[in-house]
Amino acid sequence: MKYPALQFLFLFSFFIVEANVSGNHLQDVTPPDTSTYISPFAEENELCFKCHGQERYEYMNETLGRQVKSLMFAERIVDRNEFYNSNHKSFSCVDCHSSEYVTFPHGGELRMELQYNCIDCHGGDDMYSSFNFEVIETEYKESVHFKLEEEGFTCWRCHDPHTYRINVRNSENLKETILYDNNICLECHSDYSRFRLMSDRDEINIIEKHDWLPGQASHFRSVRCIECHTRINDTILVAHAILPKDNAVKKCNECHSSNSMLMASLYKFRSVEQRRAGGFLNGIILNESYVIGANRNEYLNIISIVLFGAVVLVIFIHIFFRVIRK
Amino acid sequence: MYLYPLWIRLWHLLNAILIIILIVTGISMQYTGRDGSVLLVGFEKAVKWHNVAAIILTFDYLIFFIGNIITTNGKYYRIGRKNFIADLGRQFRHYAFGMFRREPPPFPVSEENKFNPLQKLSYVLIMYVGLPLIIISGLGLMFPEITVSRLFGVSGLILTDILHITMGFFVSVFLVIHIYTCTLGAKPTSLFRGMITGYHVSDDH
Numbered sequence: 001m002k003y004p005a006l007q008f009l010f011l012f013s014f015f016i017v018e019a020n021v022s023g024n025h026l027q028d029v030t031p032p033d034t035s036t037y038i039s040p041f042a043e044e045n046e047l048c049f050k051c052h053g054q055e056r057y058e059y060m061n062e063t064l065g066r067q068v069k070s071l072m073f074a075e076r077i078v079d080r081n082e083f084y085n086s087n088h089k090s091f092s093c094v095d096c097h098s099s100e101y102v103t104f105p106h107g108g109e110l111r112m113e114l115q116y117n118c119i120d121c122h123g124g125d126d127m128y129s130s131f132n133f134e135v136i137e138t139e140y141k142e143s144v145h146f147k148l149e150e151e152g153f154t155c156w157r158c159h160d161p162h163t164y165r166i167n168v169r170n171s172e173n174l175k176e177t178i179l180y181d182n183n184i185c186l187e188c189h190s191d192y193s194r195f196r197l198m199s200d201r202d203e204i205n206i207i208e209k210h211d212w213l214p215g216q217a218s219h220f221r222s223v224r225c226i227e228c229h230t231r232i233n234d235t236i237l238v239a240h241a242i243l244p245k246d247n248a249v250k251k252c253n254e255c256h257s258s259n260s261m262l263m264a265s266l267y268k269f270r271s272v273e274q275r276r277a278g279g280f281l282n283g284i285i286l287n288e289s290y291v292i293g294a295n296r297n298e299y300l301n302i303i304s305i306v307l308f309g310a311v312v313l314v315i316f317i318h319i320f321f322r323v324i325r326k
Numbered sequence: 327m328y329l330y331p332l333w334i335r336l337w338h339l340l341n342a343i344l345i346i347i348l349i350v351t352g353i354s355m356q357y358t359g360r361d362g363s364v365l366l367v368g369f370e371k372a373v374k375w376h377n378v379a380a381i382i383l384t385f386d387y388l389i390f391f392i393g394n395i396i397t398t399n400g401k402y403y404r405i406g407r408k409n410f411i412a413d414l415g416r417q418f419r420h421y422a423f424g425m426f427r428r429e430p431p432p433f434p435v436s437e438e439n440k441f442n443p444l445q446k447l448s449y450v451l452i453m454y455v456g457l458p459l460i461i462i463s464g465l466g467l468m469f470p471e472i473t474v475s476r477l478f479g480v481s482g483l484i485l486t487d488i489l490h491i492t493m494g495f496f497v498s499v500f501l502v503i504h505i506y507t508c509t510l511g512a513k514p515t516s517l518f519r520g521m522i523t524g525y526h527v528s529d530d531h
Binding site for chain 2: 214215218222252253256257300304307308311312315318321322325
Protein backbone atom coordinates (compact mmCIF):
# COMPACT_ATOMS: atom_id res chain seq x y z
CA MET A 1 0.00 0.00 0.00
CA LYS A 2 2.22 2.76 -1.30
CA TYR A 3 -0.28 5.60 -1.29
CA PRO A 4 -2.88 4.85 1.38
CA ALA A 5 -4.48 8.29 1.07
CA LEU A 6 -5.13 7.76 -2.63
CA GLN A 7 -6.69 4.37 -2.00
CA PHE A 8 -8.82 5.79 0.78
CA LEU A 9 -10.04 8.54 -1.54
CA PHE A 10 -10.90 6.01 -4.20
CA LEU A 11 -12.80 3.76 -1.81
CA PHE A 12 -14.65 6.69 -0.27
CA SER A 13 -15.73 7.96 -3.66
CA PHE A 14 -17.47 4.62 -4.28
CA PHE A 15 -19.12 4.84 -0.91
CA ILE A 16 -20.62 8.23 -1.51
CA VAL A 17 -21.37 8.20 -5.22
CA GLU A 18 -24.45 6.53 -6.58
CA ALA A 19 -26.13 7.24 -9.86
CA ASN A 20 -29.54 8.55 -8.96
CA VAL A 21 -30.32 11.08 -11.61
CA SER A 22 -33.84 11.96 -12.59
CA GLY A 23 -35.24 14.69 -14.75
CA ASN A 24 -37.54 17.48 -13.75
CA HIS A 25 -40.39 17.06 -16.18
CA LEU A 26 -43.75 15.50 -15.55
CA GLN A 27 -42.96 12.00 -14.41
CA ASP A 28 -44.99 8.91 -13.81
CA VAL A 29 -45.77 8.22 -10.18
CA THR A 30 -46.85 4.61 -10.14
CA PRO A 31 -49.64 4.08 -7.65
CA PRO A 32 -49.16 1.28 -5.14
CA ASP A 33 -50.62 -2.18 -5.66
CA THR A 34 -54.38 -2.21 -5.35
CA SER A 35 -54.86 -5.94 -5.13
CA THR A 36 -55.43 -5.78 -1.37
CA TYR A 37 -58.37 -3.37 -1.59
CA ILE A 38 -61.77 -4.67 -2.56
CA SER A 39 -64.43 -2.03 -2.94
CA PRO A 40 -67.90 -2.84 -1.57
CA PHE A 41 -69.14 -1.34 -4.85
CA ALA A 42 -66.68 -3.12 -7.12
CA GLU A 43 -69.35 -4.98 -9.08
CA GLU A 44 -71.60 -1.94 -9.37
CA ASN A 45 -68.73 0.33 -10.38
CA GLU A 46 -67.60 -2.17 -12.97
CA LEU A 47 -70.74 -1.33 -14.96
CA CYS A 48 -69.22 2.13 -15.43
CA PHE A 49 -65.59 1.01 -15.75
CA LYS A 50 -66.60 -1.39 -18.53
CA CYS A 51 -66.70 1.63 -20.81
CA HIS A 52 -65.00 4.40 -18.82
CA GLY A 53 -62.14 2.33 -17.44
CA GLN A 54 -60.08 2.32 -20.62
CA GLU A 55 -59.71 3.92 -24.01
CA ARG A 56 -61.68 1.37 -26.04
CA TYR A 57 -65.19 0.25 -25.22
CA GLU A 58 -67.95 -1.77 -26.81
CA TYR A 59 -71.68 -1.55 -26.63
CA MET A 60 -74.68 -3.12 -28.26
CA ASN A 61 -76.29 -0.71 -30.72
CA GLU A 62 -79.91 -1.79 -30.74
CA THR A 63 -80.70 0.30 -33.82
CA LEU A 64 -77.89 -1.24 -35.88
CA GLY A 65 -78.41 -4.55 -34.21
CA ARG A 66 -74.69 -5.19 -33.66
CA GLN A 67 -71.77 -4.62 -31.26
CA VAL A 68 -70.09 -1.27 -31.82
CA LYS A 69 -66.47 -0.63 -30.84
CA SER A 70 -65.59 2.92 -30.00
CA LEU A 71 -62.95 5.11 -28.36
CA MET A 72 -63.63 6.85 -25.06
CA PHE A 73 -62.95 10.59 -24.87
CA ALA A 74 -59.78 10.96 -22.76
CA GLU A 75 -61.43 13.29 -20.24
CA ARG A 76 -64.05 10.61 -19.48
CA ILE A 77 -61.62 7.79 -18.76
CA VAL A 78 -61.13 6.81 -15.11
CA ASP A 79 -58.33 4.33 -14.48
CA ARG A 80 -59.54 1.57 -12.13
CA ASN A 81 -56.14 1.18 -10.52
CA GLU A 82 -55.86 4.88 -9.81
CA PHE A 83 -59.45 5.10 -8.58
CA TYR A 84 -59.06 2.23 -6.13
CA ASN A 85 -55.92 3.92 -4.80
CA SER A 86 -57.53 7.30 -4.47
CA ASN A 87 -59.05 8.87 -1.37
CA HIS A 88 -62.52 8.14 -2.73
CA LYS A 89 -61.87 4.48 -3.46
CA SER A 90 -64.69 3.32 -1.19
CA PHE A 91 -67.27 5.30 -3.15
CA SER A 92 -69.82 4.06 -5.59
CA CYS A 93 -69.76 6.03 -8.87
CA VAL A 94 -73.38 7.05 -8.29
CA ASP A 95 -72.56 8.51 -4.88
CA CYS A 96 -71.40 11.58 -6.77
CA HIS A 97 -72.90 11.08 -10.21
CA SER A 98 -76.59 10.84 -11.03
CA SER A 99 -78.10 7.40 -10.55
CA GLU A 100 -79.60 7.85 -14.00
CA TYR A 101 -76.18 7.08 -15.43
CA VAL A 102 -76.90 3.41 -14.83
CA THR A 103 -79.03 3.48 -17.97
CA PHE A 104 -77.32 3.44 -21.35
CA PRO A 105 -77.27 5.37 -23.61
CA HIS A 106 -76.94 8.16 -21.03
CA GLY A 107 -79.43 11.00 -21.27
CA GLY A 108 -77.93 14.12 -22.86
CA GLU A 109 -79.06 16.36 -20.01
CA LEU A 110 -76.85 14.38 -17.60
CA ARG A 111 -73.80 16.06 -19.11
CA MET A 112 -75.01 19.26 -17.50
CA GLU A 113 -75.12 17.82 -13.99
CA LEU A 114 -73.57 19.99 -11.32
CA GLN A 115 -70.29 18.76 -9.89
CA TYR A 116 -69.57 18.76 -6.20
CA ASN A 117 -66.72 20.84 -4.90
CA CYS A 118 -64.50 19.57 -2.08
CA ILE A 119 -66.18 21.79 0.47
CA ASP A 120 -69.65 20.46 -0.43
CA CYS A 121 -68.82 17.19 1.29
CA HIS A 122 -65.86 18.03 3.50
CA GLY A 123 -66.94 21.42 4.84
CA GLY A 124 -68.18 21.65 8.43
CA ASP A 125 -67.49 17.99 9.12
CA ASP A 126 -65.61 17.25 12.35
CA MET A 127 -64.20 14.11 10.79
CA TYR A 128 -62.14 16.25 8.45
CA SER A 129 -61.39 19.08 10.85
CA SER A 130 -57.65 18.32 10.86
CA PHE A 131 -57.55 19.16 7.16
CA ASN A 132 -59.02 22.64 7.75
CA PHE A 133 -61.09 22.58 4.56
CA GLU A 134 -62.65 25.92 5.47
CA VAL A 135 -59.22 27.57 5.59
CA ILE A 136 -58.34 25.88 2.32
CA GLU A 137 -61.49 27.30 0.74
CA THR A 138 -60.75 30.81 2.05
CA GLU A 139 -57.21 30.58 0.70
CA TYR A 140 -58.39 29.23 -2.63
CA LYS A 141 -60.72 32.18 -2.99
CA GLU A 142 -57.71 34.50 -2.60
CA SER A 143 -55.62 32.59 -5.11
CA VAL A 144 -55.01 33.40 -8.76
CA HIS A 145 -56.75 30.14 -9.66
CA PHE A 146 -60.04 31.31 -8.18
CA LYS A 147 -60.09 34.15 -10.68
CA LEU A 148 -60.29 31.49 -13.38
CA GLU A 149 -63.55 30.04 -12.09
CA GLU A 150 -65.40 31.89 -14.84
CA GLU A 151 -63.29 29.92 -17.29
CA GLY A 152 -64.29 26.71 -15.57
CA PHE A 153 -61.60 26.33 -12.92
CA THR A 154 -62.68 24.17 -9.96
CA CYS A 155 -61.01 22.14 -7.20
CA TRP A 156 -61.13 19.24 -9.69
CA ARG A 157 -58.54 20.83 -11.97
CA CYS A 158 -55.87 19.97 -9.41
CA HIS A 159 -57.65 17.34 -7.33
CA ASP A 160 -59.36 14.92 -9.68
CA PRO A 161 -61.73 13.17 -7.27
CA HIS A 162 -61.29 9.91 -9.21
CA THR A 163 -57.54 9.76 -8.73
CA TYR A 164 -56.49 12.20 -6.03
CA ARG A 165 -54.79 10.70 -3.01
CA ILE A 166 -53.41 12.51 -0.04
CA ASN A 167 -49.72 12.18 -0.21
CA VAL A 168 -47.82 14.17 2.35
CA ARG A 169 -49.61 12.51 5.27
CA ASN A 170 -49.30 8.98 3.92
CA SER A 171 -46.09 8.77 1.98
CA GLU A 172 -42.87 7.65 3.62
CA ASN A 173 -40.88 9.09 0.77
CA LEU A 174 -40.62 12.85 0.66
CA LYS A 175 -39.26 12.89 -2.90
CA GLU A 176 -42.32 10.95 -4.08
CA THR A 177 -44.59 13.43 -2.35
CA ILE A 178 -42.79 16.31 -4.03
CA LEU A 179 -43.00 14.60 -7.41
CA TYR A 180 -46.70 13.78 -6.98
CA ASP A 181 -47.58 17.30 -5.89
CA ASN A 182 -45.51 18.97 -8.60
CA ASN A 183 -47.08 16.75 -11.25
CA ILE A 184 -50.44 18.24 -10.26
CA CYS A 185 -49.18 21.70 -11.25
CA LEU A 186 -47.39 20.43 -14.34
CA GLU A 187 -50.57 18.72 -15.60
CA CYS A 188 -51.61 22.14 -16.87
CA HIS A 189 -48.48 24.25 -16.63
CA SER A 190 -46.42 21.94 -18.83
CA ASP A 191 -49.30 20.94 -21.13
CA TYR A 192 -50.31 23.90 -23.23
CA SER A 193 -53.46 22.31 -24.59
CA ARG A 194 -54.80 21.87 -21.04
CA PHE A 195 -53.45 25.26 -20.01
CA ARG A 196 -55.36 26.92 -22.86
CA LEU A 197 -58.65 25.64 -21.45
CA MET A 198 -58.23 28.22 -18.70
CA SER A 199 -56.11 30.98 -20.19
CA ASP A 200 -55.35 32.74 -23.46
CA ARG A 201 -51.79 33.46 -22.38
CA ASP A 202 -48.85 32.38 -24.50
CA GLU A 203 -47.19 29.09 -23.77
CA ILE A 204 -44.85 29.16 -20.78
CA ASN A 205 -41.62 27.20 -20.69
CA ILE A 206 -41.20 26.30 -17.03
CA ILE A 207 -37.49 25.53 -17.42
CA GLU A 208 -36.74 28.86 -19.11
CA LYS A 209 -38.88 30.80 -16.63
CA HIS A 210 -36.78 29.35 -13.83
CA ASP A 211 -33.43 29.99 -15.49
CA TRP A 212 -32.54 32.38 -12.70
CA LEU A 213 -32.82 29.62 -10.10
CA PRO A 214 -29.41 28.15 -9.18
CA GLY A 215 -29.35 24.35 -9.12
CA GLN A 216 -32.68 24.28 -10.95
CA ALA A 217 -32.90 20.50 -11.29
CA SER A 218 -32.13 20.02 -7.59
CA HIS A 219 -34.75 22.55 -6.59
CA PHE A 220 -37.39 20.95 -8.82
CA ARG A 221 -36.68 17.56 -7.30
CA SER A 222 -36.49 18.78 -3.73
CA VAL A 223 -39.27 21.31 -3.25
CA ARG A 224 -42.85 21.60 -4.34
CA CYS A 225 -43.89 24.38 -6.73
CA ILE A 226 -46.26 25.64 -4.04
CA GLU A 227 -43.37 26.28 -1.66
CA CYS A 228 -42.50 29.42 -3.62
CA HIS A 229 -45.77 30.10 -5.39
CA THR A 230 -48.14 30.24 -2.42
CA ARG A 231 -48.45 32.25 0.74
CA ILE A 232 -47.37 29.90 3.50
CA ASN A 233 -50.08 29.17 6.04
CA ASP A 234 -49.10 27.41 9.21
CA THR A 235 -52.57 25.93 9.82
CA ILE A 236 -52.78 23.85 6.65
CA LEU A 237 -50.28 21.43 5.21
CA VAL A 238 -50.76 22.49 1.62
CA ALA A 239 -51.12 26.22 1.14
CA HIS A 240 -53.79 27.09 -1.43
CA ALA A 241 -53.31 30.83 -1.84
CA ILE A 242 -51.50 30.63 -5.17
CA LEU A 243 -49.78 33.97 -5.64
CA PRO A 244 -49.38 36.02 -8.82
CA LYS A 245 -46.04 35.10 -10.37
CA ASP A 246 -44.46 38.40 -9.40
CA ASN A 247 -45.05 37.61 -5.73
CA ALA A 248 -43.34 34.23 -5.84
CA VAL A 249 -40.42 33.65 -3.50
CA LYS A 250 -37.13 34.57 -5.11
CA LYS A 251 -34.87 35.26 -2.15
CA CYS A 252 -32.61 32.34 -1.25
CA ASN A 253 -32.69 33.05 2.46
CA GLU A 254 -36.47 32.53 2.66
CA CYS A 255 -35.65 28.82 2.69
CA HIS A 256 -31.92 28.71 3.29
CA SER A 257 -31.99 30.07 6.81
CA SER A 258 -32.33 28.77 10.32
CA ASN A 259 -36.02 29.67 10.44
CA SER A 260 -36.62 28.44 6.90
CA MET A 261 -40.18 28.80 5.60
CA LEU A 262 -39.95 25.15 4.52
CA MET A 263 -40.12 24.18 8.17
CA ALA A 264 -43.59 25.71 8.28
CA SER A 265 -44.72 23.88 5.17
CA LEU A 266 -43.01 20.98 3.43
CA TYR A 267 -41.09 19.60 6.38
CA LYS A 268 -43.42 20.52 9.20
CA PHE A 269 -45.74 17.50 9.16
CA ARG A 270 -42.93 15.02 8.56
CA SER A 271 -40.75 16.49 11.27
CA VAL A 272 -43.56 16.48 13.83
CA GLU A 273 -44.53 12.90 12.91
CA GLN A 274 -40.97 11.63 13.08
CA ARG A 275 -40.36 13.30 16.39
CA ARG A 276 -43.51 11.66 17.72
CA ALA A 277 -42.53 8.23 16.43
CA GLY A 278 -38.79 8.19 16.91
CA GLY A 279 -37.99 10.77 19.53
CA PHE A 280 -36.75 14.30 19.16
CA LEU A 281 -33.19 13.55 18.08
CA ASN A 282 -34.28 10.99 15.47
CA GLY A 283 -36.88 13.42 14.19
CA ILE A 284 -34.20 15.96 13.62
CA ILE A 285 -31.54 13.69 12.19
CA LEU A 286 -33.42 10.86 10.50
CA ASN A 287 -35.30 12.80 7.91
CA GLU A 288 -34.86 13.57 4.29
CA SER A 289 -35.15 17.29 4.65
CA TYR A 290 -31.88 18.91 3.89
CA VAL A 291 -31.55 22.59 3.16
CA ILE A 292 -28.24 24.41 3.27
CA GLY A 293 -28.48 27.05 5.98
CA ALA A 294 -31.55 25.52 7.56
CA ASN A 295 -30.26 22.19 8.80
CA ARG A 296 -28.09 23.54 11.55
CA ASN A 297 -27.55 20.91 14.18
CA GLU A 298 -27.74 22.69 17.54
CA TYR A 299 -25.64 20.03 19.29
CA LEU A 300 -22.84 20.39 16.76
CA ASN A 301 -23.15 24.17 17.06
CA ILE A 302 -22.64 24.08 20.81
CA ILE A 303 -19.78 21.56 20.61
CA SER A 304 -18.05 23.63 17.93
CA ILE A 305 -18.35 26.88 19.90
CA VAL A 306 -17.00 25.21 23.06
CA LEU A 307 -14.08 23.60 21.18
CA PHE A 308 -13.26 26.80 19.32
CA GLY A 309 -13.43 28.78 22.56
CA ALA A 310 -11.10 26.28 24.25
CA VAL A 311 -8.55 26.57 21.42
CA VAL A 312 -8.61 30.39 21.58
CA LEU A 313 -8.29 30.27 25.37
CA VAL A 314 -5.24 27.98 25.19
CA ILE A 315 -3.67 30.32 22.63
CA PHE A 316 -4.24 33.33 24.90
CA ILE A 317 -2.74 31.50 27.87
CA HIS A 318 0.25 30.58 25.69
CA ILE A 319 0.65 34.20 24.56
CA PHE A 320 0.41 35.31 28.19
CA PHE A 321 3.28 33.03 29.24
CA ARG A 322 5.33 34.05 26.21
CA VAL A 323 4.94 37.70 27.19
CA ILE A 324 5.78 37.26 30.88
CA ARG A 325 8.71 34.89 30.15
CA LYS A 326 10.21 37.15 27.51
CA MET B 327 18.15 27.70 4.70
CA TYR B 328 16.10 27.44 1.46
CA LEU B 329 13.20 25.17 2.43
CA TYR B 330 10.15 26.25 0.49
CA PRO B 331 10.43 25.96 -3.31
CA LEU B 332 8.42 28.29 -5.50
CA TRP B 333 5.67 25.77 -6.34
CA ILE B 334 5.08 25.10 -2.64
CA ARG B 335 4.87 28.82 -1.89
CA LEU B 336 2.47 29.50 -4.75
CA TRP B 337 0.37 26.48 -3.84
CA HIS B 338 0.35 27.54 -0.17
CA LEU B 339 -0.56 31.15 -0.99
CA LEU B 340 -3.47 30.09 -3.20
CA ASN B 341 -4.53 27.47 -0.66
CA ALA B 342 -4.52 30.07 2.14
CA ILE B 343 -6.61 32.57 0.17
CA LEU B 344 -9.11 29.89 -0.88
CA ILE B 345 -9.42 28.39 2.61
CA ILE B 346 -10.15 31.85 4.06
CA ILE B 347 -12.79 32.52 1.36
CA LEU B 348 -14.32 29.09 2.00
CA ILE B 349 -14.48 29.57 5.76
CA VAL B 350 -16.00 33.06 5.50
CA THR B 351 -18.57 32.02 2.88
CA GLY B 352 -19.25 28.69 4.61
CA ILE B 353 -20.05 30.41 7.90
CA SER B 354 -22.21 32.93 5.99
CA MET B 355 -24.28 30.16 4.40
CA GLN B 356 -24.67 28.38 7.70
CA TYR B 357 -25.86 31.44 9.58
CA THR B 358 -27.99 33.43 7.12
CA GLY B 359 -31.24 34.65 8.63
CA ARG B 360 -34.62 34.42 6.88
CA ASP B 361 -35.15 38.14 7.32
CA GLY B 362 -32.11 38.65 5.11
CA SER B 363 -29.77 39.31 8.01
CA VAL B 364 -26.23 38.63 6.91
CA LEU B 365 -23.45 37.32 9.13
CA LEU B 366 -20.51 37.98 6.83
CA VAL B 367 -21.59 37.71 3.20
CA GLY B 368 -25.13 37.46 1.75
CA PHE B 369 -26.32 33.89 1.04
CA GLU B 370 -26.45 34.24 -2.74
CA LYS B 371 -22.94 35.68 -2.98
CA ALA B 372 -21.67 33.21 -0.39
CA VAL B 373 -22.92 30.21 -2.44
CA LYS B 374 -21.35 31.55 -5.63
CA TRP B 375 -18.00 32.36 -4.02
CA HIS B 376 -17.97 29.13 -2.03
CA ASN B 377 -18.54 27.04 -5.15
CA VAL B 378 -15.94 28.88 -7.23
CA ALA B 379 -13.35 28.78 -4.44
CA ALA B 380 -14.10 25.09 -3.80
CA ILE B 381 -13.54 24.12 -7.44
CA ILE B 382 -10.23 26.01 -7.53
CA LEU B 383 -9.25 24.45 -4.19
CA THR B 384 -9.93 20.98 -5.59
CA PHE B 385 -7.45 21.61 -8.42
CA ASP B 386 -5.05 23.28 -6.01
CA TYR B 387 -5.24 20.19 -3.80
CA LEU B 388 -4.44 17.99 -6.78
CA ILE B 389 -1.32 20.12 -7.41
CA PHE B 390 -0.27 19.51 -3.79
CA PHE B 391 -1.12 15.79 -3.96
CA ILE B 392 0.65 15.14 -7.26
CA GLY B 393 3.50 17.53 -6.33
CA ASN B 394 4.15 15.48 -3.21
CA ILE B 395 4.33 12.31 -5.30
CA ILE B 396 6.59 13.58 -8.05
CA THR B 397 8.89 15.79 -5.94
CA THR B 398 10.81 15.12 -2.75
CA ASN B 399 8.37 17.25 -0.74
CA GLY B 400 6.28 14.17 0.04
CA LYS B 401 8.97 12.81 2.37
CA TYR B 402 8.14 15.47 4.97
CA TYR B 403 4.68 13.95 5.32
CA ARG B 404 5.83 10.40 6.00
CA ILE B 405 5.34 9.41 9.58
CA GLY B 406 7.80 6.83 10.90
CA ARG B 407 6.48 4.45 13.49
CA LYS B 408 9.61 4.47 15.61
CA ASN B 409 9.24 6.65 18.73
CA PHE B 410 6.57 8.74 17.06
CA ILE B 411 4.29 8.90 20.11
CA ALA B 412 7.23 9.68 22.39
CA ASP B 413 8.41 12.36 19.95
CA LEU B 414 4.93 13.90 19.93
CA GLY B 415 5.12 14.06 23.72
CA ARG B 416 8.55 15.73 23.60
CA GLN B 417 7.37 18.35 21.14
CA PHE B 418 4.21 18.95 23.17
CA ARG B 419 6.23 19.37 26.36
CA HIS B 420 8.44 21.86 24.54
CA TYR B 421 5.44 23.97 23.46
CA ALA B 422 3.87 23.72 26.92
CA PHE B 423 6.94 24.23 29.13
CA GLY B 424 10.33 23.98 27.42
CA MET B 425 10.09 27.05 25.24
CA PHE B 426 9.30 29.18 28.30
CA ARG B 427 12.51 27.90 29.94
CA ARG B 428 14.42 28.81 26.76
CA GLU B 429 15.23 25.15 26.06
CA PRO B 430 16.30 24.43 22.46
CA PRO B 431 13.60 22.86 20.27
CA PRO B 432 13.79 19.05 20.42
CA PHE B 433 13.38 18.77 16.63
CA PRO B 434 15.13 21.74 15.01
CA VAL B 435 14.19 22.51 11.42
CA SER B 436 16.54 20.99 8.87
CA GLU B 437 16.43 20.08 5.22
CA GLU B 438 15.71 16.52 6.30
CA ASN B 439 13.05 17.42 8.87
CA LYS B 440 11.03 20.43 7.85
CA PHE B 441 8.26 19.66 10.34
CA ASN B 442 8.38 18.71 13.99
CA PRO B 443 6.30 15.63 14.96
CA LEU B 444 3.25 17.67 16.01
CA GLN B 445 3.35 19.66 12.79
CA LYS B 446 3.79 16.49 10.77
CA LEU B 447 0.81 14.76 12.39
CA SER B 448 -1.47 17.78 12.05
CA TYR B 449 -0.43 18.42 8.43
CA VAL B 450 -0.92 14.78 7.47
CA LEU B 451 -4.33 14.71 9.13
CA ILE B 452 -5.46 17.95 7.54
CA MET B 453 -4.01 17.33 4.06
CA TYR B 454 -4.59 13.59 3.69
CA VAL B 455 -7.78 13.10 5.72
CA GLY B 456 -9.49 16.45 6.32
CA LEU B 457 -9.17 18.00 2.86
CA PRO B 458 -10.05 14.84 0.87
CA LEU B 459 -13.15 14.37 3.04
CA ILE B 460 -14.17 18.00 2.74
CA ILE B 461 -13.62 17.98 -1.04
CA ILE B 462 -15.56 14.75 -1.61
CA SER B 463 -18.42 15.75 0.69
CA GLY B 464 -18.42 19.20 -0.95
CA LEU B 465 -18.74 17.60 -4.37
CA GLY B 466 -21.59 15.50 -2.96
CA LEU B 467 -23.37 18.70 -1.91
CA MET B 468 -22.59 20.51 -5.14
CA PHE B 469 -23.97 17.60 -7.17
CA PRO B 470 -26.67 16.16 -4.87
CA GLU B 471 -27.84 13.82 -7.62
CA ILE B 472 -24.65 11.74 -7.20
CA THR B 473 -24.94 11.48 -3.42
CA VAL B 474 -26.50 8.36 -1.91
CA SER B 475 -30.08 9.25 -1.08
CA ARG B 476 -30.21 7.20 2.11
CA LEU B 477 -27.64 5.42 4.22
CA PHE B 478 -28.70 3.30 7.21
CA GLY B 479 -32.07 5.05 7.10
CA VAL B 480 -30.56 8.52 7.27
CA SER B 481 -30.59 11.06 4.47
CA GLY B 482 -27.31 10.81 2.56
CA LEU B 483 -27.31 14.57 2.08
CA ILE B 484 -27.57 15.21 5.81
CA LEU B 485 -24.68 12.85 6.50
CA THR B 486 -22.66 14.46 3.73
CA ASP B 487 -23.51 17.89 5.10
CA ILE B 488 -22.58 16.97 8.67
CA LEU B 489 -19.30 15.49 7.44
CA HIS B 490 -18.64 18.63 5.38
CA ILE B 491 -19.33 21.14 8.13
CA THR B 492 -17.52 19.05 10.74
CA MET B 493 -14.44 18.90 8.54
CA GLY B 494 -14.90 22.62 7.78
CA PHE B 495 -14.85 23.26 11.50
CA PHE B 496 -11.64 21.24 11.97
CA VAL B 497 -10.01 23.10 9.08
CA SER B 498 -11.01 26.41 10.73
CA VAL B 499 -9.55 25.30 14.07
CA PHE B 500 -6.43 24.08 12.28
CA LEU B 501 -6.08 27.47 10.56
CA VAL B 502 -6.21 29.35 13.87
CA ILE B 503 -3.64 27.03 15.49
CA HIS B 504 -1.50 27.04 12.32
CA ILE B 505 -1.40 30.85 12.19
CA TYR B 506 -0.60 31.04 15.89
CA THR B 507 2.18 28.43 15.79
CA CYS B 508 3.65 30.34 12.85
CA THR B 509 4.37 33.17 15.28
CA LEU B 510 6.63 30.81 17.24
CA GLY B 511 9.65 31.37 14.98
CA ALA B 512 12.87 33.24 15.77
CA LYS B 513 10.72 36.35 15.61
CA PRO B 514 6.92 36.34 15.46
CA THR B 515 7.07 37.25 11.76
CA SER B 516 10.04 35.15 10.60
CA LEU B 517 8.08 32.01 9.68
CA PHE B 518 5.58 34.07 7.68
CA ARG B 519 8.48 35.76 5.90
CA GLY B 520 10.01 32.35 5.19
CA MET B 521 6.85 31.25 3.43
CA ILE B 522 7.14 34.29 1.17
CA THR B 523 10.88 34.26 0.44
CA GLY B 524 11.40 30.51 0.66
CA TYR B 525 14.22 30.90 3.22
CA HIS B 526 13.80 29.60 6.73
CA VAL B 527 15.39 31.57 9.52
CA SER B 528 16.70 29.07 12.07
CA ASP B 529 16.27 29.11 15.83
CA ASP B 530 12.58 28.58 15.50
CA HIS B 531 10.51 26.73 17.98
